Amino acid sequence: MDIKRLTPAFGTAPQLTPHDVEQAAREGFRAIICNRPDGEEDGQPTAADIGAVARAAGLAFAHIPVTPGAMTDADAQEMRYALDTLPGPVLGYCRSGARAEKLTAMADALIAGPRAAPYDILIIGGGSAGIATAASILKRRRGIRLAIIEPSDDHYYQPGWTMVGAGVFDSGFTRRSEAHLIPSGATWIKGSANSFLPDDKQVLLDDGRRIGYGVLIVCPGIKLDWNAIPGLADALGHDGVTSNYRYDLAPYTNRLAKAFKGGRALFTQPPMPIKCAGAPQKAMYLSCHRWEKAGVLAHSDVQFHTAGPALFGVAAYVPALMDYVDRYGIHLNFGSKLVEIDGPAKTAIFEQADGDGVRRVAERYDMIHVVPPQVAPDFIRNSLLATPSGFVAVDEATLRHPVYPDIFALGDACSASNAKTMAAARKQAPVVAVNALAALDGHPPVAAYDGYGSCPLTVEAGKIVLAEFGYGGKLMPSFPNWLIDGTRPSRLSWLLKDTILPPVYWHGMLKGREWMVKTQPIESQS
Structure with a gap:
């Protein structure tokens, strides 16, 4: 098999045989795209046949058949989607390899400039902040082209690990499949961000893929060192x-x-x-x-x-x-x-x-x-987006980058001075959702984040000191003092953490249901 390496992330080849698929796997390819229609010549293996062999070898497979001289923008969009979502490196094939190369060039042209971004909104990170923000955006604007870059197959409710360590929760209670949490209408790009090209409005992935965007939201979490x-x-x-x-x-x-x-x-x-x-x-x-x-x-x-x-x-x-x-x-x-x-x-x-x-x-x-010790992820710390601390620079109220108005950040990876908690991400997500949509429409931010965070301090089994505070340590209780005095241990606060917050997380926050986190206009924060 004669493979033509166009980039580290993509190569082309003539018509594959089942034996060629095994060679492709040995050479490190993780996905195959067939750009040849079935039945072009006698004895040609069908795409279904090659796809079955590929999947048996652990490779992903896609069939995007095109005719020489008749490739359309719709074909290029479909190829772009496949290149973005399939694990790389990717091997494309047709009769000679020429169609695969041409169609890939057309797909790459879609991200050559900001007007041709394949995704209106691109989110880096499929954790609490990323999923919640995506869900909030899609609740507001169905049909928007939104993608989430996330390498992990599993998603964790990390606040529950304290309870696992205390024998209250089973560890399996805190883990779910990432695929089942990606909001309907969002594209999951399974991969890891490597670097930013903010002037070109692109993100480069570890496997060489380049993903274009109209608005970028950065929330990959924090690195445990x-x-x-x-x-x-x-x-x-x-x-x-x-x-x-x-x-x-x-x-x-x-x-x-x-x-x-x-x-x-x-x-x-x-x-x-x-x-x-x-x-x-x-x-x-x-x-x-x-x-x-x-x-x-x-x-x-x-x-x-x-x-x-x-x-x-x-x-x-x-x-x-x-x-x-x-x-x-x-x-x-x-x-x-x-x-x-x-x-x-x-x-x-x-x-x-x-x-x-x-x-x-x-x-x-x-x-x-x-x-x-905990630091910003390496690809953020070494980027143009970072502050000297290594985290993504943001305006503390709008969570927008001070230099690049089409970039926002939230969660543990942003530089805002709030406490890094799941409760903070829950409050930040709708703010970023509203402001990202405004930026996509060419308007300034319209909502402000007040620094809210919460830390339910489990002081004994059955009692919690419910710390809730915003920027500067300002106390921001969610409940009247007669119901829960956050400065004192409370059994009701334990009920909140033990029984109420997990379903609020899985069925509320990650579904775009903004319970108790209504966005506030910027004017009301002044």
């Missing part, structure tokens, strides 16, 4: 080292806490920013409550090591948390940053600042719950 702490990656999941920040490890947290019979338990929190800044403490309080009921807390040395200067960033919630710190006998260590793990020796090394500078302190442990 497990390798930033020497020894951590190798120690996770055994020898008492766990973290609720990973789906596969939250059940191990539950097993460790259940089997704990006393000793030293360490809980760590890295420097900000991190997603769900209360999660490091949640794991600690729920473990302590379990040990208190089991009668082993009195024989335990529980330590909280945080790189920050305070227990929580909003002072109004600290007194209630300190009541539990005192009740559980937790030793607080501020300005204490985990810098190394020796798994076999069950020893954690911390850097702690004192009057004489920074000293390294070694702490032995029987169990340690680690929260990894």
